[in-house]
Amino acid sequence: MTNRILVIAQHDGERLDAATAKTVACARLIEGEVDVAVFGANAGGIADAAAKLAGVSRVLRIEREENAAPLAAVLAPQIARLAENYTHVLAPSSTFGKDVLPRAAALAGAPQVSDIQRVINARSFERPIYAGNVLTSVRVPEGVKVFGTVRLASFQAVAAEGSASIESVSLDAALPSHTRFVKLESAKSERPDLQGAKIVVSGGRGVGSKENFDIIFRFADKLGAAVGASRAAVDAGFVPNDMQVGQTGKIIAPDLYIACGISGAIQHVTGIKDAGTIVAINKDPDAPIFEIADIGLVGDLFAILPELEAAIDAAKSS
Numbered sequence: 001m002t003n004r005i006l007v008i009a010q011h012d013g014e015r016l017d018a019a020t021a022k023t024v025a026c027a028r029l030i031e032g033e034v035d036v037a038v039f040g041a042n043a044g045g046i047a048d049a050a051a052k053l054a055g056v057s058r059v060l061r062i063e064r065e066e067n068a069a070p071l072a073a074v075l076a077p078q079i080a081r082l083a084e085n086y087t088h089v090l091a092p093s094s095t096f097g098k099d100v101l102p103r104a105a106a107l108a109g110a111p112q113v114s115d116i117q118r119v120i121n122a123r124s125f126e127r128p129i130y131a132g133n134v135l136t137s138v139r140v141p142e143g144v145k146v147f148g149t150v151r152l153a154s155f156q157a158v159a160a161e162g163s164a165s166i167e168s169v170s171l172d173a174a175l176p177s178h179t180r181f182v183k184l185e186s187a188k189s190e191r192p193d194l195q196g197a198k199i200v201v202s203g204g205r206g207v208g209s210k211e212n213f214d215i216i217f218r219f220a221d222k223l224g225a226a227v228g229a230s231r232a233a234v235d236a237g238f239v240p241n242d243m244q245v246g247q248t249g250k251i252i253a254p255d256l257y258i259a260c261g262i263s264g265a266i267q268h269v270t271g272i273k274d275a276g277t278i279v280a281i282n283k284d285p286d287a288p289i290f291e292i293a294d295i296g297l298v299g300d301l302f303a304i305l306p307e308l309e310a311a312i313d314a315a316k317s318s
């Protein structure tokens with residue numbers, strides 16, 4: 001049987017998220033036809049962007065008022081209905097995908113393969129377990145639909161060079177009456193998004209306080225970087241929890257990761273394993289972070305960061 005793979009697009013109502021292009025990259029490794037489903041209220045521009053993703057055959061535009069916000073309870077019945085025509089349904093392993101896909105899989109009576117980091121074949125996938133310390137392969141039996149979330153740090157986004165057809169689809173799926181969108185409150189930031197940034201500067205418990213975290217923000221701004229944090233920094237209230245990097249936070253793969261006052265616990269390190277270059281600043285020379293760092297600076301972050309800032313300024317003005 002030919003594989004038919006459906007990718008659920010992630011977007012913010014205006015722009016297609018890069019997570020979709022990475023999920024399509026994973027989908028293409030499962031040989032078959034790849035379609036992208038765009039749920040929204042007014043999703044024309046997003047569907048156009050999805051149609052440009054290399055390797056996509058069709059974009060399905062599913063527009064209705066209720067789809068304006070990405071509510072799992074509302075999207076899941078529609079995804080389960082669409083899934084009837086597909087062998088595989090994939091979504092990014094992001095907050096969005098982790099929210100919606102298990103629910104859709106349950107409605108479709110299928111299991112879910114979480115955090116796919118490699119496609120072994122159309123039914124077997126590799127995924128990390130134990131905070132990335134063990135890789136396991138998971139096989140979905142013949143005849144069972146494959147629902148999978150895709151680990152974004154493991155796939156390179158496909159290029160925007162395709163020209164898929166776009167079809168408007170109306171689904172007759174019963175939507176729940178118990179869940180409705182009230183409002184979205186989110187932190188507005190001029191800084192790059194943590195999951196898409198090329199450079200990330202993170203602070204840990206060693207930063208000491210919410211006020212002290214300014215030194216991390218200032219340094220990040222100098223580099224045009226996103227800001228992350230360890231769980232200890234989040235739990236201590238230095239920064240909000242959407243900045244947490246690691247096993248129970250965000251899994252990221254920037255070109256450059258700078259960890260300041262972070263010890264390097266396995267749950268943190270699992271979130272940065274795919275980073276290009278890791279720089280660690282820590283006053284303890286035996287901190288485990290130095291075992292995985294490409295560049296280690298032993299010393300007080302409050303002395304080292306201003307020195308680095310001055311060096312960057314000097315380099316910029318020369």
Ligand SMILES: Cc1cc2nc3c(=O)[nH]c(=O)nc-3n(C[C@H](O)[C@H](O)[C@H](O)COP(=O)(O)OP(=O)(O)OC[C@H]3O[C@@H](n4cnc5c(N)ncnc54)[C@H](O)[C@@H]3O)c2cc1C
Binds near residue numbers: 245247260264283
């Ligand atoms: C189920 C589970 C899930 C978890 N998920 C996550 C996760 O997603 N992300 C995560 O980060 N953690 C996670 N953790 C927590 C993790 O185990 C660690 O407790 C946490 O990462 C420690 O954070 P930290 O490195 O900031 O703090 P610490 O381990 O306390 O380290 C602070 C470091 O700062 C250094 N330091 C102190 N002052 C300075 C200074 N002035 N200059 C330079 N260095 C200084 C110290 O030498 C020390 O190495 C999880 C734990 C569990 C059990």
